[in-house]
Structure formats: C-alpha cells, structure tokens
Amino acid sequence: MTARQGFIGQSVVRREDARFLTGRGQYTDDISLQNQSYGVFLRSPHAHAKITSLSTAAAAKAPGVLGIFTGEHFKAVGGLPCGWLINNIDGSPMKEPRHPILADGKVRYVGDRVALVVAETVEQAKAAAALIEVDYDVLPAVIDIASANTAPAAVHDEAADNRCYLWQIGDKDGTDAAFKTAAHVSTLTYHNNRLVPNAIEPRAANAFWNPSSDEYTLYVANQNPHVERLLMCAFVLGIPEHKMRVVAPDVGGGFGSKIFLYGEETALVWASKQIKRPIKWTAERSESFLSDAHGRDHLTTAELALDKDGKFIGFRVNTTANLGAYLSTFASAVPTILYATLLAGQYTTPKICCTVNAVFTNTAPVDAYRGAGRPEATFAVERIVETAARELGIDPAELRRRNFIHEFPYATPVGLTYDTGDYDATLNRALELSDAANFESRRAASAAKGLKRGIGYSCYIEACGIAPSSVAGALGARAGLFEAGEVRVHPTGKVTVFTGSHSHGQGHETTFAQVVADKLGIPLDDIMIEHGDTAKVLFGMGTYGSRSLAVGGTAIVKALDKVIAKGKKIAAHLMEAADTDVVFEDGQFKVAGTDKMVPFAQVSLTAYVPHNFPHDKLEPGLNENAFYDPSNFTYPAGSYICEVEVDPATGVVRVDRFTACDDFGNVINPMIVEGQVHGGLAQGIGQALLENCVYDPESGQLLTGSFMDYAMPRADDFPHLVVETVKGTPCTHNPLGVKGCGEAGAIGSPPAVINAICHALGVKDVPMPASPHNVWKAIKASR
C-alpha cells in the first residue's frame, strides 16, 4: 500500500494518553448506574469438598440485602463452555465436565464460587455473605500434577484418572527411530512455573436489565466483548443475542486473563433481571489471585537427538499440563494447538513428536496468559538446544546457526508453514548489540568481585495473527477467528473506524489511525477509532494472540479499499471521467494524466448530499465494512541474549544486560512496538526470576494469594533493556506485512535467563523461578 503521508513507520505519540494521564479514563469500576447495587461472591475455603447443606436464611434478613443466589438458581442454565475440542490419541473426545456458574453440590478449588449476595452497598453484601451457613464434607484434594492420574481422589466423577485428554502430534515412530541413530541425546525435565496474570485493574463487571426493552447491558473488563456476548447468550443463559449489549470500556490490562467468559459476570447478568437493579462487582486483589484463570504450569521432559555434526534429527517432548478444576474458555487449546505446533522453533529438526497429558486438579482454572503455549514451547526448545550446546562444547549461537531454517515457505513436522523469516539476521544483530564478543572479559571482571557471570541465548518463534478459521476448525476450534472492521465516512470527510479488536494498552487508537490516515490521506485528527461495544461495532473476535493489527488491521484495510473504490466511482461521475481512469493519491481523487481532481471530503459530501450522483450505479452514503479471515498464521521471530551475575554466597541473580532483537515484519509505530516488547520482557524475566503461584500440596490453599506473597516484578528488578526491531521480513499474506509484537517478549525471554544462570554456575538446570533459594540449592547440588 502507499504511505504517502508517512504516518506508517513513525513513532506517533499516543492519542489515547491524555485521558489516562488526567484521570479521565473510564474503567468498569468507574461506571456507576442509577439505582446501583453491589454484588459479592461467597467463595469456597476448601480445595475439594461436598456441600452438605447451605442456608441463606440468616443472610437474607441482613440489612440492605436485595437477593442471594446459589447453584440451585443456575441448575437450569448451561455451564461455561470451552471453545476448543481436543481429541485423545484414540480419537475419543476430551472430557468436558460441567463448569457451573455457581457451585452445584461440590466445590473444586479454593475460591470456587458458592453464592452471589446482592445488597445496597458492598459492605452490606460482605456482611451478609458472612452469615451464609455452609456445611462442607471436605474431600482429599488433587494438587500435584505429576501424580494427578493416579491420585486417590477425582476432581470430576466422569474423569476418574483426572485426565481431560491424552493428545499427540507428530511422527512418533519416526522420532523414536531418529533417537536410535543419534550421536548425542540431551534430556531435561522441568516445571514451567504457574503464573498469575495480575493485570493491575482487577476483573470487574456491572450488569443491568432494562425492564422497558427487556434488554441487558453488561459493562465488563474484557478483551473480546462480542465473544463474551456470544458465549453468554448462546451457550449459557439463552438470552437472545440482540437483547444483550456488552461494553468493554477502558480495560486496565488483560494479558489473556480477560479473554474468558467467567461465572461472575454471567451470574450478575442473570441476577440483574431477578432484582431489577444494576449490579456491580469488582474483584479485590486477593479474589483475583484466587479466581482469575492462571497461566503455564507444565511438567515436561524434553529430549533432543543430534547427529555427529550437531544437526538436530529428532525432538521428543512429553508434557503434563495442569488445566485446573474446570475447563476455562480456551484452556484445552493452550497446551496443544498453541504449544506443540511451535516445537520446531527456528530449526530444521525433521522428526518431532509431542504427547500431552492434560489433567484436572483442585486449583483455579488455567488458561491463556501472555504467549499462551508459545512461551512453554520456546522454553522446551531453547533450553534443550542450549543444554546440547553446552554438553557438546559447541558455541550455542553456532549450534543454532547450523540448524536454522533458511528456505521459505517451510512446512514444519508439527503442522505449521512458516511463510518467511531470517533467523541469522536477528541472531547476528543481537550478538552485536549485546557485545557478546567481549563476554569473557566481563566474566573475568565479575569473577574478580567473587561473582559468577553467565550468558544465555534464546531464538524464539511464535505463531500470531490467530487464525485461519478453516485451519483452526480442523484443529478443534469451535469458533471462527476472523476479524471485522467498518469505516464510516461522515459527510464532512471525518472518519469513524469501528474495529472488533479491543485495546487495553496496545495503542490501537493511535496505530490504527496511522494506517487510516495514510490510506485516506487525511489528518489523524479527522479519525476516531471505536472499539469495545457490541452496540457500536458490527462484530469482532477481540484481542489476544498478538492478532489485532495482523487480523483486525487488515479488516480495516479491506474496508478502506472498498471506501476508496466507491469514492472513485463518485469522483468519476463528478469529473465526467471513466471509473477506470480515476486514481486516489494524497487524499485526492484524480483523473490520471490530467490536472482534474476532487478532494476526499468533496466526494464524501457528494455521497451524503447526492444531488449530482450516479444513482443508476450507486447507492448514496460512504460506509463500508469488511471481514478478514487470514490465510495463514504470522511468524514473528527473534533472538534474545541475557547476561547475569550470580552471587554464589547468596544465590541472588542480577540481570546485568538483556538484548532483544525482533523481526515483526513491517512496523506501524516503532515506539509502541518497543513498549510492547519491554512489557513482555518484564513478564518473561519475571517468570524466570520472581513469579511463582504456589498451592499447598496437601490442603490446596493458595499460598501466594497477594502482592505480599507473589513476587511481582518492580522497576528495580531490571537493567535498561536493549530492544531493537530489525528491518525484517514482512509477512507475505497480509497487506500491511505485519506479524504482531504483543507476546514476543514473554515468549522469548525465560529460557535466555535460565540459560544464562546455568552457564554462570556450570549446572545443567535451575528451576523457575530462579529465586535465591532455588539458585542456592542448585549451587549446593552441584558441589
């Protein structure tokens, strides 16, 4: 596409910032409706228990109480659906136990929803919740994922071995055969630690039923309001979709945790009609820790077979994935489709086989968290490659180069086709930027201080732009994964763009406007980007999987193309020229080869004041929409290099330098892209060094239930991060040539950090998080 104004590629400062910087953002909890009431959830104090009796009589008489709702009220409605069907190796479908809105007879994790109390104030609702009498018959809890299949207790009766599915991808026999011919085999067994997403805005919802129109409105902190509406209406509550409006206003971060349909907002919507009042619920942070869908939590053994030249000939991965107590919206896809399909990494490994044992446990549901499966895949690949390099005494960068894919398109043995890439380019640039050549002198300087320095590499690839619907459907998706966009040109030439993508920090109001401004040749100030309201936006699949620009942006481009095509016909009529002679450049419709031209705003005015208009050929108006379903995933890739200093006396790890070099294809706004990488890196380095969600293995109590106990990364945990986006290889199958940048940092960084620590200490493995205690234990074990 032409970029005459040159907004594309410029670090335009964000248009949305002003409201956030002055306190005028409007998040869900900021919205209070007339006659507002407040909801509080009574939650299970036990990991696994039968509810033997439940009495709300005393609570119902408490001051201010408007209604109390329990599982009994929701017996007639559907359970929360899972959007992805995964089949077992034998072809049978996964187990899908009912995921109730409120517990019906049993609780299955600490924090499971037992009752909703609605009152005039939050304090009254809390006080009443304390008066609900529940008798529990406590059952043994299934917490440890390694022994979940043989645990004496079952989380769900229909899965006696606590297995949701046993799934496999790749050529098992071929992979096994490759291992028989291997000159070297490297093996690692590790736990990819469980994380809590912790968007700083807690989940919140405010539901309202209008008795006049019989319509519902739900304000909710959510990343995909149309999906939320579809799932809640069609699968759970049976509300006609056209009688339900979902608004996701300003949303304070998501990272995956606000994709899903949760029981809380579903209960609020249903109850709002019962009490005929709007009900607001905002999670307290401790409630978020207990009830937001968590991330990661894989137990994996990875084995890499190499020939005598250091070429990878086989990769075998066995993973037990924790799904928690219930199947959350996309839970089943994360450790399968979004994980094992990425196990080729950047390499030509010809034989790969991955087996995934997905288990239920008495813990909060586990689902997509920034990267969703791809960080786990990258960790498997990049840890085992580095381990092999260290075991064989080959420079880790060199071993990677020997195995890089160089010819595109490249069909991997695990189902994907990479369209383009240049992995040497990002690795070489990262080596330069990190001054890896002088590592040994820095290592000597650290040693002189009694510190151990190490360097670690990670060359990641991810699949973004989710997703070609036909491919996703063949893999078990129960939804389409296209995106929708609408361009509404007003009579004066001002433009409102409606997108099904949702922005909760990504800066769409700026980047999407840059695309529109260049395409239409109009000022940024003439463009408004609307998102997050099902009453305004025609449809949308929302924001996750780094898909907004690659899929949502492309839908907008397609709608813009339609606007321009119609505009040309109107302009041709005005200029008395043939349609085919009209070109559109710099915001002007021109007759090619002449000086005849009409500006964009004159054409838009003509479209709405059609006194002189080709009525025989066109309808008035200038408003176009488009749906875009991608033909392939996009494949961002890059190289990250981490250098750490470890104090062997204390086990304290300090990240001394971190270099990230990414290929995102074309970049619309470099400043925003860098910001996305910074944030991803902080979450990835946080996973490697700090964050860990821990349940007591016996009682199933959440031991890391607050910011006092769960180590969130803070400003002084990081060095200045060196981040560069290479000119790169544009995506070959979308018109913007973009790939997506939202998750890369979180995907690529954890193995780089752990590789660096292992190198520093000369040990094979250090568990995540590499806390001083874990590092100190690794040092002790190596002596």
Added chain:
Amino acid sequence: MPTLTLTVNGTSVSREVAPQTLLSEFIREDLRLTGTHVGCDTSQCGACTVHVNGRAVKSCCMLATQAAGAQLTTIEGVAAADGAMHPMQAAFNQCHGLQCGFCTPGMVMSAIDLVTHHDCSSEAKIREGLEGNLCRCTGYQNIVKAVTQAAAATKAMA
C-alpha cells in the same frame, strides 16, 4: 457520621463520612474522582497514590478522616488550570510511559513526589524510587525514561 473538611484540588470540600472509610474510597465513591485507582488490598501496587499536603501517600493506607484539614491533590488536579499538562504528564506521553493507563495516575503522583523531594541523579535511584508502584504493561523502561526527562526539566526550572 463525622464531617470531614479538606481542600481537594484547590477547592474546599465538606462531607459526612463514616469513620471506617478509607481515603481511597472517599475519593472514588464520595467525591467521584475516579482517576485514583485501587489495584490491590495490601498497599502494594500504588495505583491509589495521591498527594496529601504535598507528599505522595497511598490513599488506601489512610482513613479519610485522617485527611481533615489537609490539602489533597489527585490526578485530576495535577494539570494547570488551563488544561496544560504537568511536565510529568507530558513526559509520560512523550516517552510512552503508559499503556493500559490503570497504574498511571498513581505512577504520575509518585513520580512527581520523587523528582520534587528525592535524588533522581541516576537511573538506579529512579528505579528504586518507583519501587512502590506496580506496572504490568510497560516493563517500567519508558516510565523510567519519562521520570528522567521530567526530573531534568524540573531541575532546569529550579
């Protein structure tokens, strides 16, 4: 209920307030100044940071009645009367120091206190000074950049 009188963003305010009301609740629910956010329940995240008598305070750690007679400034009162952004707000905008915007008001209030009352002569000192505010989006890098820029501007003005 006791009556609380204080100055909020330059205007005198008197309200009846229950004695157990937190300052953060008073600001959000009674005054409906919703720019001050609540991100946790253990005084760890700093999203609710405001200025009480010119110093940064996590407003979830104070009872509203403890602010009697105080000069309270919230994020809504930081910009100039004509709407011009405070140098710290401008620096956050120019340096892309915010993404989702939820931690931003508290971050800006802390940062203003930091450059006004503390040593901001190095990146390490700024990072240490921001330790009481959590951000999940930015990785802090562009926040540090913004504070560095605003600190230099503040020093130049002094």
